[in-house]
Amino acid sequence: MGIDATAFVHPLAVVDPGAVIGAGARIGPFCVVGAEVVLGARVELKSHVVVGGATEIGEDTVVFPFASLGQAPQDLKYRGEASRLVIGARNRIREYVTMNPGTEGGGLVTRIGNNCLFMASAHVAHDCQIGDRVILVNSVAVAGHCVIEEDVIVGGLSGVHQFVRIGRGAIIGALTMVTADVIPHGLVQGPRGALEGLNLVGLKRRGAGKPEIAELRELYAALGEGNFRDAARRLSDAGGAGPMAREVLDFILGPSDRSFLTPR
Template sequence: MSVHPEAHIHPTAIVDAGAVVGSGAEVGPFSVIGPEVTLGPGVVVKSHAVVTGATDVGEGTVIFPFASLGEIPQDLKFRGERTRLVIGRRNRIREGVTMNTGTEGGGGVTRVGDDCLFMTGAHVGHDAQVGDRVIVANQSAIAGHCVIGDDVIIGGLVGIHQFVRIGRGAFIGAVAMVTNDVIPYGMVHAPRGELEGLNLVGLKRRGLAREDIHALRAAYQTLAQGEGAFLDRARRLNDETDNPFVREIAEFILADSGRSFLTPG
């Protein structure tokens, strides 16, 4: 066991001999830290949490009681191969959150970025790739192989279907089931998720210039009402725009995907 002299481990915690605990890290009462776990500087693991598997937790992340991080994938094809969970810096992982390691067939790594908030009972499935500053509200689940872009907000009781991509800055309203890809900055509502517009509130909060928001609104109208099929509209946008935010949406639609898209209603 490699425990920095400035780390603090409660006497009732179990920290395996192979674990690495960084400077200023804290492990609270009755928590369990496995043999292949690395806790970076300043990581706080509160009481009754479990961090196991080949799991790296980045600097300043706080793990709340009863979270379970680094357990094996919920995938019947998993046969014990060595896979990982990598969690970035300054995340807040609240009570009862679960995050699984990857699978050999999915790339082997489940990855979470920096400065995210996972509220009570949220789940991150195997091989998911979650960006920076993502918020996942209570009891929402990100299935295996999903890709969640930066600055995405996922409301409570949401289900994200496996292999779905959600583009940067999108907003998923509560109690939605998202079965297809969501364009960057899109807004999804309804029990069976429907694309109902752009996340204008999020764009304004990020300080986007008025002309960029106007360009995005015009692009959305083109996608919703333009001539030709959805992909044809996206190709025209990609060819005709010089706005980086509009181009991001067009390139997202034209990229390879295992799913179809939620299209404008």
């Protein structure tokens, strides 16, 4: 417990004695680390970073100047209940990023996966669940209770409405407002976001073959412009869907009170 003997803490940093600082961690000048913070092995706080609350940061994560992690949620219903922010391993958290812990109304934990990149001024609100290898570009704002699955990219200056789910492998264009759920591997863009097709570039980069992509294209066309859940239920009952198509159908039929972004 406490500060590992191999960790480096700059003399101009303020680290509460209750904090746990892992092996090889580095805390730069003018950082402030609170009493309930746990930093994993080789975590680096560059300078002027504030980490408060019950915040855990996984190994090899680097946090750049002026990021603020674990401060009280921006939710008027929050009454100081004990909640957590859990950040995975090997993340890059750039300048002025803010991440808040959970609330009683959302499960009391905000969770960030591994190998993510949060560019300057991105915000992750209370009770969000962010998967692995997610990229939030500059000034993206993710509201409370959102779920962003693995391998999602959200373009700069975009906003994600509270309680929205974004499925695995989706891509959101810059300057987009996402107000409803996005199917896995979907491509969304426009000031008021609409589903414009599939993230074909992302699918190819992740090794999807021509048969899988062709099946996803057929599924996308079959979903049409009407009620996604009704169409997905019919397609699911028909059977025969491959793994990637099955993933999209399961996502659509999963628990959510929100509608879906559909083609224009």
